[in-house]
Amino acid sequence: MKINANEIKVGMLIEYKDDLWEILKTQHVKPGKGGAFCQVEMKSINKNTKLNERFRSNDSIEKASIENIEFNYLYDDEINYYFINQKNFEQVEVKKDIIGEKGKLLKENLNVDLIFHEDKAIGIELPNQVQFKIKSTDVALKGQTVSSSYKPAILENDIKIQVPPFIESGDEILVDTRTIEYIKKV
Known part of the structure; x- marks a missing residue:
């Protein structure tokens, strides 16, 4: 067009x-x-x-004429990510270098939109929010001010993120996939 x-x-x-x-x-x-x-x-x-x-x-x-098709993330290996279409059970593999940094935010059974151009996957569109478990975080210090004091935490997929002091290891949180920032505790 x-x-x-x-x-x-x-x-x-x-x-x-x-x-x-x-x-x-x-x-x-x-x-x-x-x-x-x-x-x-x-x-x-x-x-x-x-x-x-x-x-x-x-x-x-x-x-460019592109088409977004919903797929479900299955797993990955050293080279590719693997997805399945829930409607026709077609399985697609996408190279890791095409998806790039967004691949770190993929979780098993996560629904994503794959972007196709002439029947070739050229990108991925993640949902705006994804739920993750906190693998580890520092203990909040007593007397630390509540306003705008965030502490470092590591998510289950080894991404480092800043979280409020009341978040502890093992908590489930929502993460914004566009900015990779904490949204809220689940």
Whole structure:
């Protein structure tokens, strides 16, 4: 689907120079002299390289056609993560380098959306909140102020996070997957 350059938004996927690109930053500029343009920073999905490009406002850009399909996370090995579609029981493997840091937040039986482009998985969309158990945390010190004093904790998947002083080892908490921050105790 063709779109104008001034419709480009952060997070959008476009097809450009025979590759698939994710938009990281956009800046619309209207100079005093000459036509308006859009300065775009983008990252290649396939090659993992970055590119800064300038598009005139009336340039046509090919927006990538993507499809989100819900899958259930099964397990992982040294190279891949494995998912299953609960509707047709199709099993899909996705390379760890495609998912990247988000892979640390995967738990067995977690429902996620896999992002497909031309029948190839190119990314993952996690739910906004995931429940984790605290593996270990420091003991809260008596007399420590309650307001904005957080302490370090380690989750069951070895991610380090800051939690309020009343959280103890073994507690279940909700974590925001976008910011990897504590939300609330469960």
